[in-house]
Amino acid sequence: MLKKYEKIYKALSDKSRLRILKMLQVKPLCVCEITSLLNLAISTVSKHLSILKNSGLIVDEKDGKWVNYKLNNDTKDDIVLDILLFIRLSLNNDEIIVSDRERAFKIDRRLI
Numbered sequence: 512m513l514k515k516y517e518k519i520y521k522a523l524s525d526k527s528r529l530r531i532l533k534m535l536q537v538k539p540l541c542v543c544e545i546t547s548l549l550n551l552a553i554s555t556v557s558k559h560l561s562i563l564k565n566s567g568l569i570v571d572e573k574d575g576k577w578v579n580y581k582l583n584n585d586t587k588d589d590i591v592l593d594i595l596l597f598i599r600l601s602l603n604n605d606e607i608i609v610s611d612r613e614r615a616f617k618i619d620r621r622l623i
Contacts, residue, residue, distance in 0.1 A: 515567075519594055522566035527551065528559050532582070532598050533608045534615040535569060539579035544618050548611060567591045568598075577620065 522528055527549055534540060534548060546556045560580055563569045568591060570583045582595055602608045 515590060518566040519568065519590065522563050522568055523594070523598075525559065525562075527555075528563055529598075529602065530607065530611050531556075531559060531563060531580075532568065532595075533602060534611050535580060535582050536599060537612050537615040539572065539581035540615065540618070541577045541579055541620055543623050544615075544620050545580070547623050548614055548618060568595065 530549060531545060534545065540548075542553060542556055542560065545560070546553050549556060551559075560569070560571075564571065564580075567586065567588055568583055569580050570585075572579050572581065583591055584595065586592060
């Protein structure tokens with residue numbers, strides 16, 4: 512169990528990963544959308560997504576040529592559900608998070 516907490520806390524210890532989690536509250540996003548929103552290299556975003564996925568906080572889902580990332584709200588893991596609730600209730604008034612959410616809502620992968 513300690514190993515699971517370690518993975519989750521590692522995932523939460525980075526500003527970009529927190530921003531990704533908050534953006535995924537708006538809607539599922541693909542790597543290109545997250546890359547555009549965070550203005551980071553694809554390899555960096557892929558690494559962040561890998562850490563989040565490995566922690567159990569997000570899952571990916573194939574959608575045609577896209578791979579969408581979304582919060583793992585359907586898990587039976589109470590630890591993950593508790594952390595996702597905590598994240599949902601946190602940072603909602605932070606100006607970076609507010610800006611990210613607004614831009615995530617408007618982003619269109621077909622225009623990137």
